[in-house]
Amino acid sequence: MQISRNYSKFAPFLSCAMKLISGRKELLNHLGSLRGAHESLGLVPTMGALHEGHLSLVKKALAENDSVVVTIFVNPTQFNNPDDLEKYPKTLDEDLALLGSVGQEITVFAPAVEELYNKGITSKKYFFDGLDKVMEGAFRPGHFSGVATIVQKLFELIRPDKAYFGEKDFQQLQIVRKLAHNLPFDLQIVGCPIVREPNGLAMSSRNRLLSEEMREKAGLIYKTLKEAGRMFGTENATKVGEYVSGVFSGESDMELEYFQIADEATLTPVKRKQENSKYRGFIAVYAEGIRLIDNIAMN
Structure with missing residues (x-):
């Protein structure tokens, strides 16, 4: 088991196969060693408060790649309602325990806000051919600019071969596909089926x-x-x-x-x-x- 010194308190939740990283430099060094071994890399971006739906993405990523990075980061720029951001559950200890139950090697990147927004917490401007103007985009102004901003940051930092997103956020999935298409490196976006609770409620x-x-x-x-x-x-x-x-x-x-x-x-x-x-x-x-x-x- 390897953990960043800032997260040593989470050691009881980590399996011996899990590496928890909080800093960009440490992550880049770790990814460099993986790339040196010519390993394929899968990415599962999350905002934490994980459930079986997230775990299904992780399992698919593990099945299709040599190595997998799971990011846990509550992204402030995609919340148009400050109360919504405040109420969003933050459960890192539970998340690590759930990821540890998978039993395969996973790298968990759980940075502080300043690690990803070191020049101010703002969104970039994007043009998505109208994909971002309807439904969620109409009711949550600025939401998809915030999503695209953080997703692009993660893509450019981690440079995965495949990235995995759930179809519950189907509009987001289509926007991420558009975003990835415009990036200067090859990246496959993999959409994964919605996982539901016994009564049919989409897991969230x-x-x-x-x-x-x-x-x-x-x-x-x-x-x-x-x-x-x-x-x-x-x-x-x-x-x-x-x-x-x-x-x-x-x-x-x-x-x-x-x-x-x-x-x-x-x-x-x-x-x-x-x-x-x-x-x-x-x-x-x-x-x-x-x-x-x-x-x-x-x-």
């Missing part, structure tokens, strides 16, 4: 902020998406949207922020179904004040 770090009762009830989100997908086979997008709105209008402790059916590739909201296009239904719901998102293939 935010779920732990819900009461047990609401966490169970929030399975309604996935149930509604599935029915919307079934309806979309015979009904137009307007009718399906009216159905979804009607479901949540009857829920006093859940509030629908948006439901949108969009082209899977361009994220353009559907107006008229095209025979050869793939569509996805996207949803955001507030439950006990906690914002939950999900999506589902509609055809």
